[in-house]
Amino acid sequence: MIEMERISKVYRMGEVRLEALKEISLRIEAAEFISIMGPSGSGKSTLLNIIGCLDTPSGGSYFLEEKNVAGLGFDELSTVRNRKIGFVFQNFNLLPYATTYENIELPMLFNGRSGKRRRERVRELLEMVGLVEWQHHRPSELSGGQQQRVAIARALANDPSLILADEPTGNLDSKTGEEIMGLFVKLQGQGRTILMVTHDTHIASYSQRTIQLLDGRIV
Amino acid sequence: MILTFFRNLIRDLRRQPLRTSLTLSGVGWGTFAVVILLAFGSAVSRQNLKTFRGVGQGFVIAFPASTTVTYRGLPKGRLVRLTPEQVLLAGQKIPGIKRTSFEFTATRAIRYRREDVLNTVRGVTVGYGDIRNIIAGEGRYLNDADVSQKRRVCVLGDTVTENLFHEEKAVGRTVFIEGLPFTVVGVMKKKIQTSNFSGQRDEHCAFIPWTTYSALFGDKYIGSLIFQPANPADSKRTIRLMREELGKLAGFSPDDNDALFVWDWTEFEKSFSIFFLAFNVFLGVIGAFTLLVGGVGVASIMLVVVEERTKEIGIKLAVGAKRRHILWQFFTESLAIVLLGGGLGFLFAALVLKALPVEKIEEFVGIPLLNPTVGVATILILLTIGIISGLMPARRAASTNPIEALRK
Numbered sequence: 001m002i003e004m005e006r007i008s009k010v011y012r013m014g015e016v017r018l019e020a021l022k023e024i025s026l027r028i029e030a031a032e033f034i035s036i037m038g039p040s041g042s043g044k045s046t047l048l049n050i051i052g053c054l055d056t057p058s059g060g061s062y063f064l065e066e067k068n069v070a071g072l073g074f075d076e077l078s079t080v081r082n083r084k085i086g087f088v089f090q091n092f093n094l095l096p097y098a099t100t101y102e103n104i105e106l107p108m109l110f111n112g113r114s115g116k117r118r119r120e121r122v123r124e125l126l127e128m129v130g131l132v133e134w135q136h137h138r139p140s141e142l143s144g145g146q147q148q149r150v151a152i153a154r155a156l157a158n159d160p161s162l163i164l165a166d167e168p169t170g171n172l173d174s175k176t177g178e179e180i181m182g183l184f185v186k187l188q189g190q191g192r193t194i195l196m197v198t199h200d201t202h203i204a205s206y207s208q209r210t211i212q213l214l215d216g217r218i219v
Numbered sequence: 220m221i222l223t224f225f226r227n228l229i230r231d232l233r234r235q236p237l238r239t240s241l242t243l244s245g246v247g248w249g250t251f252a253v254v255i256l257l258a259f260g261s262a263v264s265r266q267n268l269k270t271f272r273g274v275g276q277g278f279v280i281a282f283p284a285s286t287t288v289t290y291r292g293l294p295k296g297r298l299v300r301l302t303p304e305q306v307l308l309a310g311q312k313i314p315g316i317k318r319t320s321f322e323f324t325a326t327r328a329i330r331y332r333r334e335d336v337l338n339t340v341r342g343v344t345v346g347y348g349d350i351r352n353i354i355a356g357e358g359r360y361l362n363d364a365d366v367s368q369k370r371r372v373c374v375l376g377d378t379v380t381e382n383l384f385h386e387e388k389a390v391g392r393t394v395f396i397e398g399l400p401f402t403v404v405g406v407m408k409k410k411i412q413t414s415n416f417s418g419q420r421d422e423h424c425a426f427i428p429w430t431t432y433s434a435l436f437g438d439k440y441i442g443s444l445i446f447q448p449a450n451p452a453d454s455k456r457t458i459r460l461m462r463e464e465l466g467k468l469a470g471f472s473p474d475d476n477d478a479l480f481v482w483d484w485t486e487f488e489k490s491f492s493i494f495f496l497a498f499n500v501f502l503g504v505i506g507a508f509t510l511l512v513g514g515v516g517v518a519s520i521m522l523v524v525v526e527e528r529t530k531e532i533g534i535k536l537a538v539g540a541k542r543r544h545i546l547w548q549f550f551t552e553s554l555a556i557v558l559l560g561g562g563l564g565f566l567f568a569a570l571v572l573k574a575l576p577v578e579k580i581e582e583f584v585g586i587p588l589l590n591p592t593v594g595v596a597t598i599l600i601l602l603t604i605g606i607i608s609g610l611m612p613a614r615r616a617a618s619t620n621p622i623e624a625l626r627k
Binding site for chain 2: 049052054055074075078079081082083087089093094095097106107109110111154157158
């Protein structure tokens, strides 16, 4: 699923060189559920951004489903994100003025799916996350757990094989967090690969494997 | 998809009603200015051209004067005297001349019952009316029989008719010119004339057959001649040929420019048209600048909007929007604001133009209209400004870095 070879990321701030990632090599199989842990500044987010094709590495090679994505341009990376990757964020990142329905539909607006197919897919996802009655509400009218379920439904809109979650339970109470984790386990059961950044060892226990990062290296 | 676009657009615009209305009013005001300026500008030029043509259309006037160079043994300083026959003959001989005419002119007493006036009386040909735009509103203009039979008939200007007849009908009545009875056969249709030559404006004049004039008042030599080149652009050549022909007949050198004092109205008309074209371009540019200010308003507001919606852009990029999706979103939004504001300004301008007291201003500025030229010019200016003011914020939006945007 994911093959990373000696991936590095260097930030230059004037004279200062900041090495966020130092020659990271990583192999993740399809349908794995993996947690990424580590203290602040250890490079978790940078790694997740590179895996999520939001950022490009300074060096090394990155194959996502046998496709070399390290050298792709901005719009090509957009296409990869659109088709293969679903994001779930700590603060949900929903469009505040859009309804549940519209938020879930959003990723499908960028790949030319017909209106009929979009409607069908949104309906499926609403049922899956149990928010059919909430489809015309805006995020501000939903609870945190409901918002995160909207975000998960949105992440699944284009049926991606890879789900990236950055502290998905960070803003939720523990009971709701458990519910969300239940959803993740279900997604893994569907054959999706899940990569989750978390601080919480209890949450991490839902995954099968944990990658520990420290100072830009895997330990 | 189009429906979604408009729904999102309206939602975006309604999210900040005050800001939206200010932006819209900026563009609306600019459009209003463009439309009003162009409508008035084209009306003023139309009106001026019309009143300018009140004196006649595409013609040349020549006044016989005196020679300043010797010619075939004739001394200089001789008065140039032209007879009607010479003028008509020259007009026939020169190719490219459509009509030739002339006039005898003097101020004479005209009387009807107890009303006495002193006005310009012109002895003219039948073709004179066509060149000078003298059209009978009532009755008829002079005809060939009037001229060949030296009839005592006259066509009166509309104002002199009013002065003499007041409410009465003039056609068929008899007026006395220098005590001699003339039958009124026609009254000139009112025309707007701002320029004239030798004597009063046509509304004050009486026109009689030149043969009658010559027989009654004894004039042998014409006061001035006028002719119409078939093609106004050809006026220089026909003037030269006229000098040559008349020079041969009346004895003056074709190079003696003072022998015949020539006014080329086709030249005036040309420079007049150019002046008003420049005038309208000038007004258009002023309007466009007003609109540009509105456009700058849209651009800066959209830059703020882009800044505010960085997060939204980040989210869209994360879920797979390409640069062009973002570019298009903000570009169309700016363009829609410009076009919406433009539409409102256009509508407002149309209402104002409709509400204008046309009768009161027509004489000075004509009738300002929303003609297709004004419409097309406004739309072109609006589109240009919309595109310029939309492109910059849209490009800014499209260059957003998704990682930084999501961090906000």
